[in-house]
Amino acid sequence: MKKRGKILRDTNAGPGLLSIDGVQHPFTLEAHWKSDTPPKVGLVVEADLDDSGALRTVIPVADTQLAKEQAELAMQAAKAKGGELAAGLTARFGVPTLVAMAALVAGWFFLNTIAIQISSSYRVGLSFWKILGVLNSPATLMTSFSDAGGGAGGGIYAFLCIVALIAPLAPQVWKDKRAHLGGLLPLAFMLLVALMVYLGISDSLKQAQGAASMFGGGQGGRMAENIGNEMLREAMRAISVGIGGYLSLAASLYLAGRSAIQFLAAKA
Structure with a gap:
């Protein structure tokens, strides 16, 4: 032997x-x-x-054989540790919540939340994280279209994004019935960002209308208003929701519904 x-x-x-x-x-x-x-x-x-x-x-x-065996042992230990960690997280948070959180991460950071039809042959997408960068620094909109450019940081919006992302886990560390309301934050944050994007587009067009009114008088203002309204409609038609938007919306709706049910149950 x-x-x-x-x-x-x-x-x-x-x-x-x-x-x-x-x-x-x-x-x-x-x-x-x-x-x-x-x-x-x-x-x-x-x-x-x-x-x-x-x-x-x-x-x-041989040293190569020893290195290979040590790597295999390390891999087995990592798999065992990962299995223990996954089992612990599942037992603590539940599979549905972990799946929803994973879907939210994928929808916000890795998949396109919106797609913009620039021309008949050119279509670009923005992830939710990149949209936050544009809100923080609108001048980086064009660089955000490039994956290589990556856009600017999200600033305060990035901070709020992380807070909203981890908020559904608040009941695990804060034993208060109000902690269950943390599950509402992802949905509320997404709605807030959507509203800010719409208001940002609308405000830009209003500024253009104001400039036209200054140079063209009342008639120029009315023409600028009509053109601006048409441009707003065209801009909104050019923007469509991407798979990341649908995925993160579904995940945030689940977390919000679960949060509301748990809050009402704790309050009763």
Whole structure:
């Protein structure tokens, strides 16, 4: 049978000594060592023992093999730890809540919340996170269309986004019935952002109308108003909701409904 051992003493001054499962075995180059590389203290070896436990052969284990085995052990430990963590989170928060939170993260950070039809052949998308960057710094709108550019940071909106994202977990750390209302924050935040986007577009067009009124008088103002209203309608038609918008809306509606039910149950 084959077992792993470690060399305790080399063969420079007589027989060497290796340890296998706490038992020491003497060995010699001539009778046991099966390698061109001389034995060294601390070297991991593979020893072949007969049925009585007597040493037959000793072969060094390659460093690459040891590294591979250590990596496999580390992977197994990580999987076991991940399984324990997943089981703990499931037991604490419940599968539906974790699924909704994961959907919210995907919808806000990785998928397009809105798509903008720039031309008949050019369509771009913005994630919810990028929209927050545009709200914080409208001048970065064009760079937000590029994945490489990434847009600017969300500033205070990014902070509110993170707060809204973790708010549904508030009942786990705050034992008050009002903590259940934290589940309403993702939906409320999304509605607030949608309103701010609409008001931002509307305000930009009103500023353009005001500038036209200054130069064109009353008639120019009325023409600018008509053009502005038409531009607003066209702008809204060019914007469509992406899969990230639908996914995060569904997740936030679930969290809001669950939050309301739990709050009412705690209040009763």
